[in-house]
Amino acid sequence: MYVTLIRMSTVRGARERARIEVTAAIKDEARRRLADEGAAKLSLRAVARELGMVSSALYRYFPSRDELLTALIIDAYDSLGAAAEAAGAAALAAGSPPRARWTAVCEAFRAWALAHPHEYALIYGSPVPGYSAPQDTVVPASRVANVLIGIVRSAHEGRGLALPPLPATLRAEAGRMTAEFAEGLPPEVTAALVAAWAQLAGLVSFELFGQFNNVVEERDAFFAHAADQLAHAVGLPALGRP
Amino acid sequence: MYVTLIRMSTVRGARERARIEVTAAIKDEARRRLADEGAAKLSLRAVARELGMVSSALYRYFPSRDELLTALIIDAYDSLGAAAEAAGAAALAAGSPPRARWTAVCEAFRAWALAHPHEYALIYGSPVPGYSAPQDTVVPASRVANVLIGIVRSAHEGRGLALPPLPATLRAEAGRMTAEFAEGLPPEVTAALVAAWAQLAGLVSFELFGQFNNVVEERDAFFAHAADQLAHAVGLPALGRP
DNA sequence: CTCTTTCGAGAGCACTGCTCTTGCTTTGGT
DNA sequence: ACCAAAGCAAGAGCAGTGCTCTCGAAAGAG
Structure with a gap:
């Protein structure tokens, strides 16, 4: 064996x-x-x-065009995930506090997307074929999310994060999500984290897909501030107060 | 004449x-x-x-496939814009406070997207052709944003919105954006508004494009809470305190 | 009633994804 | 070392695509 x-x-x-x-x-x-x-x-x-x-x-190597695209999608997820993990690890090694690590990962996410626009569109744009999401993609797809979860979790373990209580309609769901992939976090933080993940992609997608044309000019500064606000939304304490 | x-x-x-x-x-x-x-x-x-x-x-009617798609894109923008405007007007007529009007428009945005997934993908997904954004699309594209701007502006005129000051790198840019399409708002609010607009689309795109599969189950409750948090982020005062 | 513009039909070009058949080469068991 | 089995590249071919061009008929303007 x-x-x-x-x-x-x-x-x-x-x-x-x-x-x-x-x-x-x-x-x-x-x-x-x-x-x-x-x-x-x-x-x-x-x-x-x-x-x-x-x-x-x-066709000896890929049974169809869609299978080739799926392979490219998986590679793109892995490449993006590796970039996010590297940025998180570098910020951690530099001794940055959680909020700075969060924004570093967000910046890495955006930088990867700007460097690989079509691959980004492949994974976060509209699904090209009959929107089939093969099971092979879920693990690489979760790498970015896991980096963000790790940062928030370490911040919570460090000094405890607190967010306003959730509405009653969301409490069970937030508890389930927490148990499933964010064990140890307060449910409010988990819910905010999932939303922030989608919102991060929304910011990058708008920039990449031209929605910010004639609207936002100073893209770098705008994104940096938005990513910092996202960190605030998930409960990460602001910098400057140790 | x-x-x-x-x-x-x-x-x-x-x-x-x-x-x-x-x-x-x-x-x-x-x-x-x-x-x-x-x-x-x-x-x-x-x-x-x-x-x-x-x-x-x-080809007597549309010079190319892309032109047909562009026509569909414009119609989709208009349909979505009309839905958002109708939701905003209905909430206004019902005497709802700004924050409730904000969430109502967000809900209408999501409802339209869920009802017309492929049209939504056409306008907010990855650009299908060589990503040409013809000038004809910018006016219909801005209708949703204008509804959100109007709600925030009326809230600001009512009692004045205040948000933490912007970083120095973003002050000029936020002032420019304010002068260009959100006259009268504090620059911090304008910046938060533009970000919230992109983040709203991010939330809807993630749900529609399958990124929330096996992650978020209670989509309605999750989105309602996220939209409410978005309202908080642009400075709209919470409900319950008149 | 003419003359011009507009339109639909058909043929055709270059391209696509994909299948099937035909031989050739490498492999693994005897 | 031999030989069947498996893996492989090549070519032909099918059905479909966007798009162009030409031609004859219909509708509008004078």
């Missing part, structure tokens, strides 16, 4: 090695074309042409 | 009448197919087929 696991993760032969390489090459080329012209115009034939193979050969 | 204006708005002859009717029929059928299968799968040929005409004839 142990040996089997080892052999599963190692490269068995030239054939499997080639398959891995070709799969990666397809995804790379697809990502390049995605960055150039967006998901709508991503065509399997063009990817195959660019790779010097015929389009039908590509 | 007066006669000319009259004749511009009236129907000149059978030919123009037919053109208007056919144009409307094309948009209706396109909207129907959009609601069924989404913008990605909307095909001119299918629309023409359903209307009993040949695809090339459709």
Whole structure:
């Protein structure tokens, strides 16, 4: 059994090695074309042409165009999640207080989105196919959220966060959400956290999708302030008062 | 000149009448197919087929598929804007205080989105074509924002809204935004309002695009609370204290 | 009644996702 | 070392797409 696991993760032969390489090459080329012209115009034939193979050969690696897009979505979630985790870890290593760590992660989120607009659109824009959310995407999708949860949790463990009580209609739901993925947090904080997560994406989406054109000019300063207000909304204490 | 204006708005002859009717029929059928299968799968040929005409004839009415989509986008903005305006006017007529009017408009926004998911995705999701935002869309696009601005402005004129001061980096920008489309509001409120507008869309988008699947179950209660918190963030006083 | 504009129909081009069949190469068991 | 099995690339082909062009008929203007 142990040996089997080892052999599963190692490269068995030239054939499997080639398959891995070709799969990666397809995804790379697809990502390049995605960055150039967006998901709508991503065509399997063009990817195959660019790779010097015929389009039908590509179906040995991805059973359909949607499956290729799903693979790109998972990679995008992982890339964005890694960026958020790195920003959180760096801020933690620098000894920043929770609120500064929160805004650092928000800034990293936005920076990644600005650097990979089409990949961001792929994951946080409108779902391109018949909006199928395969189970493979839920784990990578939760990485960003988990970073934010971790920051708020450490702040709560440190000095205790308090927010106004929830309306009666939301108390059970907030308790359930807390038990499910934010154990230890006050239910009010969990509810605020989930909302802040969506609101963060709303801010970035509006900037990226042109909704802020002719409205917001100083994007950096505007986002920094909005992210700080988001931190306030989840109960993180303001900086300056230790 | 007066006669000319009259004749511009009236129907000149059978030919123009037919053109208007056919144009409307094309948009209706396109909207129907959009609601069924989404913008990605909307095909001119299918629309023409359903209307009993040949695809090339459709190009007499819309020069390209993207132009048809743009027309649908404008209509969607107008429909959503009308829904928001109606909700705001109804709450005003009922004598509701600003904070209740704010949440009423937010609820109307969400209700419209849930009722027209693909049209919502068209305007607030990722831009489908080469992300062209024609100038024709900016006026209808601002209707929702104007309703929210109006509510906050009336609240400010009533008793004066106050929010913590802005960071220095944002003061000039907030002043510019205020002068441009929110005359009379404190700059801090204008900045919070623009952020809240994007955050509102973020909340709705997350629900609609499946990001809340397996996370938020009680969507109605969750959104109601989040919208209320948004009202708090722009400085609207809480209910219960007149 | 003419002449011009407008419109629908059809053919056609270049492209797409996807399937199926045909051979070639690598692999794993005997 | 051999040989069947599996994996693979290539090509042809199907149904569909956006869009262009030409042609004949209908409607409006003079």
